[in-house]
Amino acid sequence: MADSGSTVVVCMDESEHALHALKYYASYIHKPNNKVVLLHCGQYVSFNYGSVSLVPGNPSLVEKMINEEENRINTLLKRMEQELKNLEITNGEVVRIHGEAGHEVVEKAKSLNADLIVTGSRGMGTIRRTLLGSVSDYIVHHSHVPVLVCKHPDFHHKQSKEDNK
């Protein structure tokens, strides 16, 4: 496996945790003939804040919001492609997946015959007190292949300093 290059799946969102995980992988684990696939599960975030429900049945407004979300996601995907270039990962691609993040990542990793899944420990979730996000948690429990969970040093060191006070 090591000679022909492994396939590595990296879970990405906009969070610093995901970017840190990617950089950690690129610095310490990446080998030049590895294939790296960045998976992003696009979510329509602004819909969760209830603004749509305030104006029911206004299709043009909903359409506008969908377009904005799509633009936001596409910009993010382009940023991820740029990040791959910055890290000099030659055999890399960005793939967008749909559905429930944890489940879809595990399924996609299976279909790609991935050898490793890399993820941050938290993402964009609003519950900051948890030590491990729900997506990473799901992935570790359901993955068929090894999972590297990267902890962002700043966030975790700050947390332990607060606990000591």
Add this chain to the structure above:
Amino acid sequence: MYFTCIRNKMEQVASAPPETGEKAKRTVVVAMDESKNAKEAFIWFAQNVYLESDHVVLVNTVEPYQFLNTPVWFNAPQQLEGKVLEELIREEKEKITKKLEKFAELMKEKKVSGTVKSMHAGSPGEGIINAAKEVGADLIVTGSRGLGTIRRTFMGSVSDYIMHHSDVPVLVHRS
């Protein structure tokens, strides 16, 4: 306090991606027990992630007074005297030493440089986290299932604990 700050800074440096493109020297803790799962995790690490500059520590957690969880003790405690207890403790020490020797053999076989370590703790997960803090680990490697004791055959509880309590990246091997 001062030394903790320095240690934290060093940990931070080695678990953050390097700015200059040079890799910082890593200390890696690998959680080991006698299960096939743990062995596979270590071998996968050795073949795919291990760098020659890494200092690898295989850590085995021993729960204290485990030798007392034996039928001999439960069935007839009042008949046990100093000598029998001594014998039990000695046997336990021997078992642990043999275990550690096996792990050292495995490291040599896979050409991984480092040490083996035995930790006393209330639970295997705690033992690994304590060891990681003690040696200043930059990465923890664990299997997803191992050998539970009778009270802890729950699948994956150790890797779960490690993942939630670690300050540094954790590699969970799944077979």
